[in-house]
Amino acid sequence: MTVAIEMGHTTAGAPAALDLEELLATRLLVQGNSGSGKSHLLRRLLEQSAPWVQQTIIDPEGDFVSLGDRFGHLVIDAEEHTERGLQSAGERARIHRVSTVLNLEGLDAENQMRRAAAFLGGLFEVARDHWYPMLVVVDEAQLFAPAVAGEVSDEARKLSLGAMTNLMCRGRKRGLAGIIATQRLAKLAKNVAAEASNFLMGRTFLDIDMARAADLLGMERRQAEAFRDLERGQFMAMGPALSRRPLGLRIGPTDTSPRNGTPRLMPLPESALEDARAIILAAPPPETVRPQRRSSPDLLDQLMAAKSAALEIRPEPVEPPISAEDLAERRERVDRVLRAVLAQPDAGFRVIGVLYQEFVVRCRIEGLASVVPDLPEFRRMLTRARAGLGSDMAGDDAWQDVSVRASLLPEDMQGVFMMIARAAKEGWPCPSDAAIARAYGSHSLRRARRLLTYIEEQGLIVCQLDGVGRRTVTLVELAWATAPGDPGAAEVEQGSLAV
Numbered sequence: 001m002t003v004a005i006e007m008g009h010t011t012a013g014a015p016a017a018l019d020l021e022e023l024l025a026t027r028l029l030v031q032g033n034s035g036s037g038k039s040h041l042l043r044r045l046l047e048q049s050a051p052w053v054q055q056t057i058i059d060p061e062g063d064f065v066s067l068g069d070r071f072g073h074l075v076i077d078a079e080e081h082t083e084r085g086l087q088s089a090g091e092r093a094r095i096h097r098v099s100t101v102l103n104l105e106g107l108d109a110e111n112q113m114r115r116a117a118a119f120l121g122g123l124f125e126v127a128r129d130h131w132y133p134m135l136v137v138v139d140e141a142q143l144f145a146p147a148v149a150g151e152v153s154d155e156a157r158k159l160s161l162g163a164m165t166n167l168m169c170r171g172r173k174r175g176l177a178g179i180i181a182t183q184r185l186a187k188l189a190k191n192v193a194a195e196a197s198n199f200l201m202g203r204t205f206l207d208i209d210m211a212r213a214a215d216l217l218g219m220e221r222r223q224a225e226a227f228r229d230l231e232r233g234q235f236m237a238m239g240p241a242l243s244r245r246p247l248g249l250r251i252g253p254t255d256t257s258p259r260n261g262t263p264r265l266m267p268l269p270e271s272a273l274e275d276a277r278a279i280i281l282a283a284p285p286p287e288t289v290r291p292q293r294r295s296s297p298d299l300l301d302q303l304m305a306a307k308s309a310a311l312e313i314r315p316e317p318v319e320p321p322i323s324a325e326d327l328a329e330r331r332e333r334v335d336r337v338l339r340a341v342l343a344q345p346d347a348g349f350r351v352i353g354v355l356y357q358e359f360v361v362r363c364r365i366e367g368l369a370s371v372v373p374d375l376p377e378f379r380r381m382l383t384r385a386r387a388g389l390g391s392d393m394a395g396d397d398a399w400q401d402v403s404v405r406a407s408l409l410p411e412d413m414q415g416v417f418m419m420i421a422r423a424a425k426e427g428w429p430c431p432s433d434a435a436i437a438r439a440y441g442s443h444s445l446r447r448a449r450r451l452l453t454y455i456e457e458q459g460l461i462v463c464q465l466d467g468v469g470r471r472t473v474t475l476v477e478l479a480w481a482t483a484p485g486d487p488g489a490a491e492v493e494q495g496s497l498a499v
């Protein structure tokens with residue numbers, strides 16, 4: 001039996017069919033610039049094939065959650081589950097043959113990669129008895145299989161790239177048919193793209209993407225130029241599951257719609273906002289914990305319940321109480337790990353998630369797994385460390401006041417304030433713009449100066465320039481003042497914990 005699903009119409013007006021069984025064996029790559037209609041195409045494919053085959057969608061934007069309402073896909077909000085939880089969910093989804101949407105919305109790149117990798121790993125690792133055919137759709141695949149290293153940790157990239165490579169290279173035997181979509185072919189890892197034998201090419205503007213597409217399809221570059229003229233929803237199809245020769249087709253309508261449609265032009269409000277500057281640029285509200293999203297009364301729970309018997313549930317090991325000395329000694333060692341992490345070149349400019357990951361790994365290696373601070377505590381330690389303070393000084397009475405004041409500022413500015421406070425307390429020269437920028441995790445000197453102005457406007461400090469352009473900062477009320485310092489000076493190391 002062959003199952004042909006209808007994707008739309010050819011340019012000549014004939015129905016354009018996609019052979020599902022062939023697709024399972026040969027995989028599909030969709031490429032097209034933003035707005036070319038890739039997600040719509042995937043939706044059409046998913047809707048048309050839903051009655052025939054189990055599916056899962058790796059959904060970075062939460063575009064596909066509406067499939068749940070219409071076709072009963074289980075929506076898994078990745079934000080609410082651990083990697084281990086998602087790995088088991090992947091396995092169980094296959095065992096019970098439940099179609100799923102893995103909604104990765106709201107996670108940073110690092111966690112999107114890790115959690116997608118865990119879930120894909122679960123689908124992949126399941127025992128041979130459960131190797132039923134399944135479509136695995138990955139939208140924005142370049143996020144999970146990037147061609148070059150980005151801002152995320154090496155570990156996350158390795159996990160994610162590994163999972164995508166498994167899906168595309170070794171998935172077929174296990175019944176997994178990879179269907180991946182990307183805006184930019186040039187940004188997608190080559191080995192992942194190369195495993196697809198079916199292609200749907202949409203509107204493409206950049207030469208480099210066109211060249212990659214031509215290479216993949218074995219076309220003349222000149223022929224690939226035609227991708228520039230495609231309209232939204234129009235694709236060139238090629239491959240054993242589609243057509244042996246390049247075929248132009250227009251994707252048909254869908255039953256469900258994405259949550260975020262194309263923005264429509266709206267008339268602007270008629271009256272101008274009074275005092276727009278004050279309203280838009282008001283100090284940001286203090287950071288609050290994001291409210292937990294409502295967790296759906298979901299099938300996952302049922303799946304969990306059904307399977308928990310088979311799952312080995314290990315009791316939490318009971319730890320012997322730790323003596324005060326031991327605790328102090330461990331804190332000191334944790335501090336040392338933090339210093340080592342921060343001593344690396346560029347540590348000042350890395351995003352906190354990446355620093356934290358590395359910090360945790362190093363703590364584990366040092367046998368400090370049981371006392372690893374959580375992320376909020378890590379942030380506080382980082383703030384102190386960047387200000388040149390060890391955890392010992394945090395207990396210092398003179399600093400209580402400074403910490404209280406610092407807490408009036410947005411979290412990312414607190415380190416800068418503490419650094420300046422320290423210089424003022426010790427009577428050191430005022431930190432240069434470069435030093436302030438670094439403590440703020442930025443390369444921009446302008447931003448450093450803006451930051452100082454902002455802190456001054458909050459009434460925490462007073463900045464003064466002397467006749468030769470050196471800057472002094474005085475802490476309001478405490479009346480500690482830095483020595484005059486050259487704002488343009490190259491960065492100098494200050495204090496034992498300077499980073």
Ligand SMILES: Nc1ncnc2c1ncn2[C@@H]1O[C@H](COP(=O)(O)OP(=O)(O)OP(=O)(O)O)[C@@H](O)[C@H]1O
Pocket residue numbers: 032033034035036037038039040041183232233234250251252253261262
């Ligand atoms: N074949 C089509 N028929 C009707 N509407 C379409 C079609 N293809 C796309 N659209 C509409 O065009 C808009 C953009 O399409 P879509 O979101 O699929 O683009 P995309 O390629 O996924 O873009 P991005 O890379 O930014 O996610 C959507 O509002 C979608 O509903």
Ligand SMILES: [Mg+2]
Pocket residue numbers: 038039040139
């Ligand atoms: Mg899209």
